[in-house]
Amino acid sequence: MKVEPLAIPEVKLLTPRAFGDERGFFLESFNARVFADAGLPTEWTQDNHSRSVRGVLRGLHYQLVEPQGKLVRVTRGAVFDVAVDIRRASPTFGQWVGAELSDRNFAMLYVPPGFAHGFVVLSEVADFCYKCTTMWNQPSDRSLRWNDPQIGIAWPLDGIGEPQLAAKDAGAPFLAEAETFE
Known part of the structure; x- marks a missing residue:
């Protein structure tokens, strides 16, 4: 598996080898x-799966x-996935990185704690799967x-509106x- 840091190095793009x-x-x-060798979590507490149609953000x-x-x-379709650094003490506070994830490129993104996360669906339908390091905590859930x-x-909204x-x-x-976050 190839593990690459993005422009904000804590966010990693992972590309598994497909046979x-x-x-x-x-x-x-x-x-x-x-x-573990890449410094990524090895224990996950929750797996989630969402399905969305084209243009859902x-x-x-x-x-x-x-x-x-x-x-x-x-696992089906394509999205543009984004992580935003919201750690005020970070030199990259307020900056974002993004990547296209699809069932064709098999790419995965690791979004660490301290980042806001989102995606927009580029295909007609997308199945989006993700592992989490902690359980969902509804009272502390926030949106940006x-x-x-x-x-x-730079959301790729051409043809989506x-x-x-x-x-x-x-x-x-x-x-x-x-x-x-401080």
């Missing part, structure tokens, strides 16, 4: 030894208490505005007013 032929493919999406989500690290991947100009995420948002995401605070 395929006319019958299909096989890949290893998790290996505790490889993850989920995020930017995070937890203030027991923040989650997430290992995210797409997806289109905050201070952050300036206005994304479909949950009410909590549409009304989420901008970074300047959001509760973040």
Whole structure:
């Protein structure tokens, strides 16, 4: 498995080696030894799976208490996945990184605690699967505005138009007013 740091080095792009032929493919999406050697978590407390249609934008989500690290991947379709550094003491505070994850490139993204996370669906349908390092803590669940100009995420919305948002995401605070990490 190839593990590459992105422009914010705590966020990692993982590309497993896929072995395929006319019958299909096989890949290893998790290996505790490889993850430990790369400094990534090897223990996960929760697995989640969501399905969304083209143009759905989920995020930017995070937890203030027991923040989650997430290992995210797409098993059907394609998304543009984003992590935003919301650690005020970090030299990359307010910056973002993103990558396309799909059922064709098999790429995965590790989003560490202290980051807001979101994605927009590029394909007609996408199945999005992710492992979390801590349990979901509903009282500390927060959202950050997806289109905050201070952050300036370059969402690939050509051909999509206005994304479909949950009410909590549409009304989420901008970074300047959001509760973040010290």
